[in-house]
Amino acid sequence: MYFALTDEQRALAETVRAFLADRFDLRAVRAVVDDEQGDGHPADLWRAIGEQGWLSVCVPAVHGGLDLGLLDAQVIVREFGAGVVPGPWAATVLAGAAIRRDGSPEQAAAVLGPLGAGELVATVALRGPGGHLGRGGIAVRADAAGRLDGAASGVEYAHVADVIVVAAIEPGVSAELGVSAEPEGPTGAGHGDGGVGLYLLERGAAGVRVDRQASIDATTRLAAVTLTGAPAARLPGSDAAGLADLLRRGAVLAAADLAGVARAALTRTVAYDTARVQFGRPVGSFQALAHHLADLHVAVTMAEHAVLYAAHALDEGAPDADLAVAVAKSKANQAAVDATAAMVQYHGGIGYTWEHDTHFFYKRAKRLAAAFGDSRQHLEHLARLTVDTVE
Amino acid sequence: MYFALTDEQRALAETVRAFLADRFDLRAVRAVVDDEQGDGHPADLWRAIGEQGWLSVCVPAVHGGLDLGLLDAQVIVREFGAGVVPGPWAATVLAGAAIRRDGSPEQAAAVLGPLGAGELVATVALRGPGGHLGRGGIAVRADAAGRLDGAASGVEYAHVADVIVVAAIEPGVSAELGVSAEPEGPTGAGHGDGGVGLYLLERGAAGVRVDRQASIDATTRLAAVTLTGAPAARLPGSDAAGLADLLRRGAVLAAADLAGVARAALTRTVAYDTARVQFGRPVGSFQALAHHLADLHVAVTMAEHAVLYAAHALDEGAPDADLAVAVAKSKANQAAVDATAAMVQYHGGIGYTWEHDTHFFYKRAKRLAAAFGDSRQHLEHLARLTVDTVE
Amino acid sequence: MRAIHDAELVRARAPRSVNSLGLVFLAPTVMAVGTSEQRADIIGPMLRNEVIWCQGFSEPGAGSDLAALRTHGVLDGDEFVVNGQKVWTTFASRGDRMFTMVRTEPGSSRHRGLSLLLIDMHAPGVEVRPIRQMSGVSEFGEVFLTDVRVPASQCLGGVGNGWATAMLLLSFERGAAGISQYTAYQQAYDEIVRVARALGRAGDPVLRQELARRRVELECLRYQAMHVLTEVERGRDLGASSSVTKLQWSQAYQGLFETFDELLGADVALLRPTADLDLTALRQESFWTRSVTIWGGSSQVQRTIVAERVLGLPRGS
């Protein structure tokens, strides 16, 4: 029985970490954050990531990709989280996963090659304004000809994406649109088949409007997409299960990013409070602080384990994959929110300033904890999988 | 603006405390707890409490009582909580309050005098087996002639009570009996008037069966009451509002007991860990423990304030009395459960033994946190009073 | 217990005066320990908002540890010549005068040899640099003091007695501030409930429990404020009970905004989740709540005070 990364995966993590330290450290992040008018998508970084092959990690070999799994993808995204790295990496990888699973051979050939090479930015648009993730939160309708009407909100990097994978309600289903008050499982298999489809949309197409949205987390830019009869191509294999699969992958990548954020927050806090002296002693030697950080180490370690297992379970199609995803996302949410809040608190006054880096971590954790299912949704889904199945 | 006890009330607290230290300390409590077959009602203590006049604190002067309010009653019961004192004090006071409010002059004359003098034990039976507090949890029906059928569970000291105030569903209402899955406000004004009545039942009457129930908290004994056509006298003024008033008073007395338990747990833990040495230092000097106890002091202090205010608000008929009761009970629940759990933890191994007194406090807190509305119920009621009323 | 009929007063909106620091903390301290000249000089202009006061207690590297202050003043004739640096000075860029701690006995350490000086912010040698917070707003500043000349008459509470004066002043900050804190909390609570309703989530049983829990803490803060006022009225020493107020307020206020984030769900990152919902102000307040457990004595410092002075636990080494 093994529960650990392979030597190759550990080496990959090392490579990404060294690359970021060398090519995109926190000063570079700050430059992106402070450039409020900019698109938040540092082009040099994107090119370099493409050259490293890290965009093709989940692209099939036939399209020039590395043909690896989510377990490898989470290795990369965790380092991006630890470095609070800006850019549409996760969005692009997710869009690629949808096209790989549900796209036609022609769609796959057209998109996956350039996507893996970093020549193309992609993203996913899966929920409407004010809506939860899942079918009830979709506010886009497709007609029989594949034209899309409606709105999506909080879409990562829609303003720089070349293509957008859009979830839409399809004709013949009377599902209510708009705000969904009742939370639903964000990664569940949906309520039966049919009725939901994924569509490949070009940002430059007619009837597509993209408006940047102000967000607390400037390391990742968001936009609203408004569609008025916009022509799009259906991913022929897509259905409710395809959407659910996409949401699960999104949840695992977000959880991995959060695990990276959480570990970095903890490590940086330990370093800071080992050096900082108050009341004549290093702050880190005060037991109340030390014990809190110890509890956070336990929580972050559990989140790391859970992300690892969830990615593995999805790659292998394990029977408990759905459960594992909900565990990973809710645990990573908690660990990252708690660890970054402690980071602010235990840096003292400086931790609350714009000039210090703590707020990058705190804000990224807040955003990601709500992305691809917040804890409320994942825990209710978990209750359905566990409480309701005990015999 | 004043927010404090009067000098008289502080003197009363001192008197009760001194009385208990002298006449019923923890060794006496232990003797009651260890006598598993006994009725848990130390007769000498009851007589002495009656002599002190502490049972007549809420009895009108016309019946020989002190004619004081709930604010005075909570002074006494808080000390009983701090001393984990056994006996049907709160149950008797509550039954008296119901008779005072809703009974006929004859009922009041027959019961309140002996009750205040300690010649009579009374209690209240307000919910069925497995049921929540409130109308939905009542499992007794009254017929037009005042005969009662059904069951009540967890009734304090029913086995030694002379009279029992029973809540019953009345004819003409199709309310469903039995387990209520949906929590409802335990102290709300009820769903309109009528349909619920309070009945004065003699334990010795025909059709009354009382069975002792095993409970985790041996400082307060519980029993089930089964009624088969038992004759009872309606309290003529009783209705849903009367039941709600009774539940509110019960909640405040339980909260006061909890505040006493919580403060005693904290004070005893501080004393123990100031003396106990580990790793070459008093355990109380370790910062993680000290900070946790400091947080508990804040919580217990807030619970004390909240109990004070709720009792005052009920006495005065203040417009926020309903809100204040829900605040007091839910805060006292949390403070007492947390403080007694910390008491066990910070006494180390000894705190987990039967021979040490910690478990009296821990178990009493657990029982009372669920009595007269658990936090789940009070918080939902609070949401109705606050979330739903914001404009 | 006498009646609490003045509760309406508590519910009234507390004044959000630009001079609230002066009114809440400095004014009662001046009344208690100031000279008659200081009372005449300070109170009137403060009430008329002619002089805006700012507070300079923290220094770089000192944080919550007031005793570690290094800004020093040397008596030269009847003036102190003050050099040093303050951070986290509230309203620094808008202030006319600053109350601040200065080490006036050379070579002294810890609590000894400190004085509370009142410094003219427009005097030569005073330089202010605003500090931008994580919310993007600048409310604090750094103050650099270079050979600033402060008349000896501008020492409050006696030369060398700064520690006791500061403790008195901070007890007003930590204690009597309860009521305005309660008001701000209640306004935020109501705003947050309105957002929950706008997003269709005010009926979610889980969020309702959380909101109710926050409301419990709010009400308890109100009781604590009434308790403190009663103690003040009775002439009792507030002592460490001000630490209880600070802990209750700061932890509850911060927690309220954690519930705010939870109820936003998927929209937590967006300042305008829907067309008619602008969360910018609440979001800034939300970031601000991360600081309330740090300044004015961090929660860690307050817990130590409660543990040692209220509970009487043995001091950690």
Next chain:
Amino acid sequence: MRAIHDAELVRARAPRSVNSLGLVFLAPTVMAVGTSEQRADIIGPMLRNEVIWCQGFSEPGAGSDLAALRTHGVLDGDEFVVNGQKVWTTFASRGDRMFTMVRTEPGSSRHRGLSLLLIDMHAPGVEVRPIRQMSGVSEFGEVFLTDVRVPASQCLGGVGNGWATAMLLLSFERGAAGISQYTAYQQAYDEIVRVARALGRAGDPVLRQELARRRVELECLRYQAMHVLTEVERGRDLGASSSVTKLQWSQAYQGLFETFDELLGADVALLRPTADLDLTALRQESFWTRSVTIWGGSSQVQRTIVAERVLGLPRGS
């Protein structure tokens, strides 16, 4: 990552052997540092349940502070003469032999001069008194040792080397125990869900969130157990990661039963809330969970280990 197909093994019920203390903690320690005679003497009879082992580490007044032990043994010929007292000795009244820490160098202090001795519980001078727990059950005992003669060959890991041997033994307790802990937790979880259903509360959204939260910690405990087994298989030093397991397990297990209390609502005090629901066993387990954060190194001790040895924070004075 290689596949985790053995997960079924994890899900299988762990043996609840009367000798689980010996099997889980002592056996691997004997295999690691015991003499060949000790291996032959101990392992076989233990596996056949011919000899029941109990553990005697705690002493009155020492608690989690192993270095403060006062039971001492003086070498007399080839035997130690042992005097002292142990508490919290698990299975004391059913045990045949006890592994225990004894100070074998007179005048030594703290970590030095300790030895791990294997004592025959039937030897003259050994007296056992059971300790009743708050649940009413007696599972522990006090052991009084008066001039008990222990052959020097019954020292495990070398005379004077007891501290290192105990740390090795405790790392098995804190680490590899994860799997049987996981199993017990899962069984309790399922039982508690059944109770919620019987009381009609399994549909309450608030309780569902709480139950789901407990389940998250359960699954994380499973991953941690798999992680530890992987490290063991690779021959890595478990070190402080056993403290991570202990914290995760004990806090989560205790928390699960707090949820149990919550879902019982008004019936929390009753052992039989309805005619067909007997909660006696769950209630005893619930009391038991209050002890798991105390014994085997309290949560406070474990956090110090994690802070200093894993995170590398400076030691508190």
